[in-house]
Amino acid sequence: MDLILRIGEMLLSSGAGAADVTATMRSVADHLDLRQAEVDVTFTALSMSYQRSLDDVPTLMMRHVQQRDIDYEDLTAVDHLVRDILLDRADLYLARNRMATIVSLGHAFPRWAVTIAWAVMAAGVGVFLGGGALVSAVAALAAVSIDRVQILMARRRLPFFYHQVAGGAIATLLAAGVAATPIEVDESLVVTANIIMLLAGIGLMGAVQDALTGFYLTAGARLIEAMMATAGIIAGVALGISVSDVLDIGLSGLVPGQVKYSDLPVLILGAAVSSAAFSVACYAPRRAVAPIAAITAVAALISQTVEVNGFGRAAAAGVAAFFVGLVAYAVAGRVRVPPLVVAVPAIVPFLPGLSIYRGLTWLADGGYLVSQGILALMTAISVAIALASGVILGEYVAQPLKREARKLENRLAGPRLVGPFRALTRAERRALRKSGE
Template identity: 60%
Template sequence: MKELNLTIDLCLRIGEMLLSNGAGAADVTATMRAVAQHLGLRRHSDIDVTFTQVSMSYQYDAAEPTLVMIRQVAQRTIDYDDLTNVDHLVRDLLAGELDLYLARTRMATIVSVAPPTRRWLITVATGVTCASVGLFLGGNWLVVLSAFVAAMAIDQAQLLLARQRLPLFYLQVVGGIIASLMAVAVAALPLDVDPSLVVTANIVMLLAGVGFMGALQDALSGFYLTGTARITEAIMATVGIVAGVSGGLSFGAMVGLDIGTYEPGRSGWQGLGVLILGSALCSAAFAFSVYAPRRALLPIAVIGGASSAAYRLVVEAGMERPLAAAVAAFFIGVVSYSVAGRVRVPPLVVVVPAVVPLLPGLTIYRGLSLLLKGGEATSLGLLAMVTAASVALALAAGVILGEFVAQPVKREARRLEQRLAGPRLVGVSRARSRASERERRRRLGPRTESEA
């Protein structure tokens, strides 16, 4: 009974760590089930993953009550270094290199160790991420500089307020106010600059494109409740930005610093070379800001730049944005699977930063802003929201399909479905580990195995 409790607790801690660091519900469920099966809980176990909690039940005796354990998922600060360490722990456990007690000790160490990068470097990386986005959106040096300064200011303000346990919505409102006030200050200078583009560049770090795409990925995997919760969080975060930007621009008008005509989500096109450079820098800087292992930064930059170039070329060829996003995401999914194995990180660590330059966060923001205006802008807002949903769905579907294609198919056709069970962006690609498979074959013997 003691080992049963410890096993379930380990599975829950692994699931909590994966879910809080951005892993999809399907990946979390598959990883927990693989660990449980390896440690002996092969039957009568049930795993449930939602947006805010992970639960696991096991009926060890039909005559006794079912054992149920639950862990709440409160922390949602992405740390890809922790994610990578947990992924390595799971793989070592399933390979038979760790037992239950060593795995628990190693898990406790992962949770307790501080991040490997100083916090001020994360702030600088956040600034570089937004500055690079401002660059490939068509901004000049003033827009890029404004985005860099605003992003660092927003990051520090949100960090301070998060320590006071302020909900995410209010953090987004404060971020929107800072971004818009920075844009008002820049627009007041006697320089040739587009205020709408300044606001757009300044709010980039607040946009919830990653959450929106993750929600659709959960929905595609069959976890509709979790997907709905993530969509709600993304929309609430974007509404907070809209409220903050509107408040900041209204305050600027009150003090006589009106920026004039403002077009929400305004962006432009840069040359292909600038687009590739900005996208590569954006992907690498974002990866650094979420503590991705540094050995993965260069491959992430290359994939991010190449995928943005593919997206741009498909759009210029006359294709629609969702199709272009699907092509770029498919490329990311195919390439990331092998690259992640070479640099020893989960594919999720490569996929998400590479997708960041393609996310429809600005389109979501533009759609909600136009919807709140009402009147004739309502139809434009609805069109923008439908476009954003289409692009996010294309990105999620493209990445998943790319992962399917990238997985090596080495078994006969009757085991193809089991081999491609997934795809997994984190954790194992099969529910049964190699070690447990060898143990099963030893117990069954050659005759039963051949019949199976």
Template identity: 55%
Template sequence: MTETREIQRTLDLALRLGEMLLTNGAGAADVTATMSSVAHHLGLRQSLVDVTFTTVQMSYQASPDDPPVTAIRHVRQRETDFDDLTRADHLVRDLLADEIDADEARIRLAQIASTGHRTPRWAVTLSWGAIGAGIAMLIGGDWVVTVIATIAAMGLEILQRYLTRLRLPFFYAQVAGGLFASLLAVGAAAVDIPADPSLVITASIVMLLAGLGFIGAIQDALTDFYITAGARILEVLISTAGLIAGISGGLTVGRLLGVDIALDPGASGLSQFPLVVGGAALSAGAFAFAGYAPSRVLLPIAAIAGVAAGIYLLLAENDLGRAWPAAIAAIFIGVVSYAVAGWAQVPPLVIVVSAIVPLLPGLSIYRGLSLLGAEDYSGILQMITAAAIAISLAAGVILGEYVAQPLRREARRLEHRLAGPRLVGPLRARAVRKVKGS
């Protein structure tokens, strides 16, 4: 392939695929591997790929005597759209399997980029309400707290969608979300609603943390993409700082009005085990639905999240701290998600990001804010605990993926060795070339 036009068309296809994957939270290593595979399959050997947080760049030089051809695309917006991510993943698989050619791949990619969401907006808002209800159940809230958390979650979704349309930086959207949640809790406490407002705020913290790039940041750091990892970590820190600023402002307003809600919500115990598992399953499944995940994977995500929350609770109740139980539960998510993703024909990222939502450290962040608001500097330790939990979750999930891949390869080899006597039909048949006249 030496024609400049064909080289540019191939680079453009690979770049658009990389941009779509990066926009929807894929790690830099995954984006680089995908772009390189597509370019190599279409005839560009030894192409160079450079992925940062805001740009994807690709260049190719046909021979030492030819000038290199370079193309760049900028990533201007980021959103969680598991449907687009899944369709782009299927497109790459079909292209590499020669089921479609480059022209059809371009057409399909354009359709993915231009097609709107199939889920109506009101359904997404209701699903965010379900996330709030699930988190409230998870942290031990009663039915009153669950109702308030549901209303708060839907209000947060509407508010942040409006602020996104105004093109405000995400930091201010997080500030507004934290302020809205805390003021709603202050209002509930002011009118003597029989509910623990601190649980409402804790549930809101988890919802505002959901979807941030914890996993992608740690994955980039572990795979030597340090510039992208640093940018993603900075984005997460700024978003979390905005959340903390908003909630702190709401608590301050409450104290000025004589409404003190700096309570310390207790953690759920083993007596609430069914409620914890059910709340985790509901919140994870609802988050996947809000992220436009394919319907076939919603129940598996809910089941994985419920079991992971149960593992976390059992280990945390045995005085193992918070970080190690979170890491072990995340490893479980990573291992199981890899196998379930193959069955459901979705990228593992869809399952991992959704199933990890119930384990996000909202409780530790609120405890830290409550202590700092009371001028107790042990709240800094709670903030460090929250950071440790977040890192444990991301690192544990990625370790689970590393463990699952060789296990799956060995299972396939074992399947071949144990594949015989079959009760009906072959388990894995090879195509047999027929001889003429037979």
């Protein structure tokens, strides 16, 4: 039970959906002869109970999620461990030792490489927004400053809300500093690029996935977390504007959330670079970075083609997400990572973070802008649902379902993005062990 709870905790804290976490824990429990065990997953805690017989007192264990960082390296390692357990390649003793090793070891990428990845992502978003080389350079410098400051704040255990406040303030003040020089730069696009960077890892995809798969409590908690993080960015940008006004640095033309989309080839390049950099910043295995960039480039082309032909933004995002979900299963199998590691970075350029930002900003301003704020939030919700449902529908089409797997799949309200895709029979496990696969 302790091993199963640790597996679930690692998966949940690394960004896996509650449905995937629950089904993975049940699969391991059944394989380790803890049949009929009850598993409960919420946003902050996991619990598991098991009653050996009707005459015995049930045993209950719980674990709380101590930290919540998107870590695809640990997610991949735990996913491989689960597969080895189900294939009888690892017994309980070896599995516990491997789990302890995963928790205690560091990452393949040094921390400074992650900072560089955030800078590259901000620069890629600047290109994606049509800002040019100068906007991308300033956005990359702001991303480096934001990341290093957030590291210091994390060491002092400050809540994530204040991290977002600091990020929004730094981006605005740096844009104001550049605007005060003779250098001509669109400070609105600089701030917007860093806003997208700050909103990329919030987890809108996980929130909508949990809602679609029936885990409404966890979905509500993820949505509240997203709203609080966005409110922190708004507060940070407002603080930066106030400080610049006190210092008499004009930011009259600042429009956070401004978008000037570039030409199609440049837009595709910016989307691919930003998604690949995001995957590196989340410690995705190196072998998955190039496929993620390629998938994102094709998805961006599909999205722009659909939108240019008269369909709305939600429809374009949904079609692009369906393509991502369709190919993520096959690509993830070839590069030996969970489909979630491929799918989430690939849809990062399409996340409706700017719509949420603009909606909350207009609601805070009040007056005649309230109606525009509500419309922007509704647009954001529709795009988020289109992205998550498109990815899940693509996984439905891509994942082969066989008769012996249906009992396990019926426990899920959706396809698997993490964990074993189906239950293996004893004959299949013996055949795999003999073949050495």
